[in-house]
Amino acid sequence: MPDTSEPRWLDAEQQRDWRAFLSGVTRINEHLELALRPFGLDLAEYEILVQLSEAERRSLRMSDLAHSARQSRSRLTHTVARMESKGLVTRRACPSDRRGVIATMTEHGWSLLVRAAPTHVQSVREILVDRVDPEDFAALGRLMRAVIDGPEPALVG
Amino acid sequence: MPDTSEPRWLDAEQQRDWRAFLSGVTRINEHLELALRPFGLDLAEYEILVQLSEAERRSLRMSDLAHSARQSRSRLTHTVARMESKGLVTRRACPSDRRGVIATMTEHGWSLLVRAAPTHVQSVREILVDRVDPEDFAALGRLMRAVIDGPEPALVG
DNA sequence: CCAAGAAAGTTGACGGTTCAATGATTCTGC
DNA sequence: GCAGAATCATTGAACCGTCAACTTTCTTGG
Numbered sequence: 164m165p166d167t168s169e170p171r172w173l174d175a176e177q178q179r180d181w182r183a184f185l186s187g188v189t190r191i192n193e194h195l196e197l198a199l200r201p202f203g204l205d206l207a208e209y210e211i212l213v214q215l216s217e218a219e220r221r222s223l224r225m226s227d228l229a230h231s232a233r234q235s236r237s238r239l240t241h242t243v244a245r246m247e248s249k250g251l252v253t254r255r256a257c258p259s260d261r262r263g264v265i266a267t268m269t270e271h272g273w274s275l276l277v278r279a280a281p282t283h284v285q286s287v288r289e290i291l292v293d294r295v296d297p298e299d300f301a302a303l304g305r306l307m308r309a310v311i312d313g314p315e316p317a318l319v320g
Numbered sequence: 321m322p323d324t325s326e327p328r329w330l331d332a333e334q335q336r337d338w339r340a341f342l343s344g345v346t347r348i349n350e351h352l353e354l355a356l357r358p359f360g361l362d363l364a365e366y367e368i369l370v371q372l373s374e375a376e377r378r379s380l381r382m383s384d385l386a387h388s389a390r391q392s393r394s395r396l397t398h399t400v401a402r403m404e405s406k407g408l409v410t411r412r413a414c415p416s417d418r419r420g421v422i423a424t425m426t427e428h429g430w431s432l433l434v435r436a437a438p439t440h441v442q443s444v445r446e447i448l449v450d451r452v453d454p455e456d457f458a459a460l461g462r463l464m465r466a467v468i469d470g471p472e473p474a475l476v477g
Numbered sequence: 478c479c480a481a482g483a484a485a486g487t488t489g490a491c492g493g494t495t496c497a498a499t500g501a502t503t504c505t506g507c
Numbered sequence: 508g509c510a511g512a513a514t515c516a517t518t519g520a521a522c523c524g525t526c527a528a529c530t531t532t533c534t535t536g537g
Contacts, residue, residue, distance in 0.1 A: 170437070170438035170441050170442060171441070171442075171445065172441055173441060173444070173445075173449065176458075176461075177449060177457070179461060180457060180458065180460060180461025180464070181444060181448075181449070181461075183460075183461050183464035183465050183468060184460060184461070184464050185367075185390070186390060186464065186468050187463070187464030187465075187467040187468055188345055188464075189390045190467055190468055191467060194473060205493095207493095210342075224515085225515075225516060225517095226514080226515060226516075229516095233342070233343065233346045234494095235494080235495075235496095236515075236516065236517085237494080237495070237496075237516085237517080237518090238493085238494060238495075239516090240516065240517055240518085241493070241494075241517095241518095242493085242494095244517095245492095245493085257515095260502075260503075260514095260515080261501080261502060261503085261515095262501065262502045262503070262514065262515040262516070263502090263514095263515065263516080264515080264516060264517090280327070281327035284327050284328070284329055284330060285327060285328075286473070287330070287338060288328065288330075289473035289474075290467060290470075290473055291338075291463075291467060292330065292334060292338070294466050294467060294470050295462075295463045295466045295467070296459075296462070296463070296466075298459070299459040299460075299462055299463040299466075300334070300337060300463065301333075301337065302453075302455070302456040302459035302460065302463075303337060303340075303341060303456075303459065303460060303463055304333075304336060304337025304338075304340050304341070305452075305453070305456055306344070306448075306452045306453070306456040306457065306459075306460055307337070307340035307341050307343065307344030307345075308340050308344075309451050309452045309453075309456075310344040310347055310348060310447060310448060310451060310452070311340060311343050311344055311347055313447075313451050316351060316443070316446035316447055317446075362523095381485085382485075382486065382487095383484085383485060383486075386486095391524095392524080392525075392526095393485075393486065393487085394486085394487080394488085394524080394525070394526075394527095395523085395524055395525075396486095397486065397487055397488085398487095398488095398523075398524075399523085399524090401487095402523090414485095417484095417485080417532075417533075418485095418531080418532055418533085419484070419485040419486070419530095419531060419532045419533065420485060420486080420532090421485080421486065421487090
């Protein structure tokens, strides 16, 4: 049966903070996307390049890449296909698991990342890191780790 | 000429916090979208309903609504058109400015919001508010207000 | 007043994401 | 060792957001 108990609304201050969060995230995203634009990248593609750049041999299984870049496998397939046609990555069969596909960053992808990264970092600083109290930024980290590490919430329905 | 000075990279801790932020935001969004799904709403539509519900006569000019729901005017036009066809909102000409269009929440839209809101709040609590240290949550609010209220960053290019 | 420009809103095409379905391969329990 | 379940990756269609172009109306400087 549906939960008929009175919902626990947010108090005024919580609501203010929550809405600031929603607006802030939007602004941060817009700023980062704008900064990547001159490089012909969006944030999702940038993340893919970063993950590949840090992996052994600059290569990852598609599903590991999907996980670390926080994308669905389907989305990743499409995005990587596009990036492949731009010459940023290549794909090949995985030798140890014939279901698998390994994506590898090309030299061209690497050099694009190297060129884009300084601007990206600068944009992160401009919109967030250099703009806020370092204590609050550390609190942000703690808070987000609590969000990530917590159990899958059930949302009883 | 391009800035050739060494970029100010994030230190290890900043990077850890920043990446936690990216992951956390993704997780929060996924959780909220999931919670709204049974109501046939996504977060963008929910925001539109919230903004209308708090406005006088549950009505807003399209461009004010676009601003407060953090959407482009074009996106809002499309989304409101869809919501109109679902019977959640109506549109009519603005009497004082003949360029304008006023969106109004219908009774059906209102009742859907009333039904969805408790679940939505619960999902916000589950994924964030009830999961983190209240001090850190307050820090989140401060931090995001600094992001929002700050000047348009130039991102010198 | 009026011409030029700005603002409001829409439109349609394009591109990207989601979703469900599919084929192929590997894992699991018996 | 095999049947059934789970995993990996892809596909294509439907759906949604973005972008540039456009119309209409309002504002502003001279």
